[in-house]
Amino acid sequence: MAKSIKSGRILLAEDNKITQKFMGALLSKWGHQVTIVDDGNGVLDEISRNAFDILILDYQMPEMDGLSTYKLLKEGRFPNIENMQIIFLTGETSATVINDLKKSGVKYFLRKPIQKDVLFSTLSELLNIGVAQNSRINTTSTQYLKKITDTNPQLMREVIDIFIEEAPKFLFKMKTFCLLEDWESLRTLIHKIKANFAYVGMEEQKELLRKLEHDLEQMTDKETYLSRVIHLEKITQKAIVSLEKRKKNL
Template sequence: MQAWIKSPINPDELENTLVDVLGQMEPPTLVSTEAISGPLFPYSSSNLTILLAEDNLINQQVARLLLKKLGYPVDVVNNGQEALLALARTDYDVVLMDVEMPEMDGLTATEHIRRSHARSERRWIIAVTAYSMEGDRERCLASGMNDYVSKPIRLEALQQALQVAATALQSTSQRITTVPCVSAFEAKPSPSSPCPEDPAGTTLPPLTKT
């Protein structure tokens, strides 16, 4: 045991404790961006733009601290609906998507993204969930997610998932640039499925930046 805190949990005490614990951890071995991509790599693991969709405040704080330790800034929203609106105004490379959220869950949000966003193919969605039952990973991938990280999030697992995302996004970018094509995900949504890129007056609360 590296630390302990008393219940009820004080948010400031929790943050300070997490900072102390993470500061004692050995940093993960980072793969050289140059080795992955070459000098003109637009999606290096150091310049990914990341959106976190997570409704639990403690989980938000833990994810922020882990990403900060890895050198990533992150914007935070509280549910799937807010994620769609955030993506309509900012072209994030990676979405860390919780599965169980109010208003709109992560699976439904992912299906909307894949169906409605013009740049959907260039967006990497990672499920972040406590689900561990057989078939849960497959269910996340079937909804259109690209990868899966289980809770509690381990620093090494998160860092590896983001490196995989950077490599995959680079490959997609090169393929689309070399051979112009229309993604299957670029089809217009049906009238029964409003496009989240046109939120029809819906206002998104200010994003929480780290």
């Protein structure tokens, strides 16, 4: 396990007393300020009064479940949540549940029972997202795209548009495969899409995918796969902004 992570204010919404005890102890041990509630009503009450860096939200809870709580939070009545990251906990891995999460805009989810190394690496990435985004600019280059398209501006714009449309879908699939622990499908998808990042000049992203594919082949560092996909997603979102600017100048 990694040595340390930035501490944060974490709200844990979980009705299982054993899970509360286990996760509360872990989060406190890692230096976080932890508040625990039993259901969605408790979440809304806490968030109306306090700010948190991360909300860990169980999918199934009494009174008000996780998805209903999430939808209420996204209605915009809670100014404290602007910079808060939300992680869903779920033991449900059916296509219906995953589709519901996707349609609702849920970005991050962890499988129950929780694996502490996966939780640790995921929190590490999410707590440092703001720092990483403010400290670096993710740039792109269209040099390779110009070469393979013979500097055809219309074709270049079409390739860029396809990438911008498809990349978020592929990244969500990657997180889904992490939830399902379907490592073979994750490896296959990475092998399929890594060239797309090279086409649009995202060399850092391509290298991250190459290393992740290698680790998947060797089945090493499994606890880091999800956090690495989250990191890839964040730097890709920033790079897409740069890519869209370059497209306008073609």
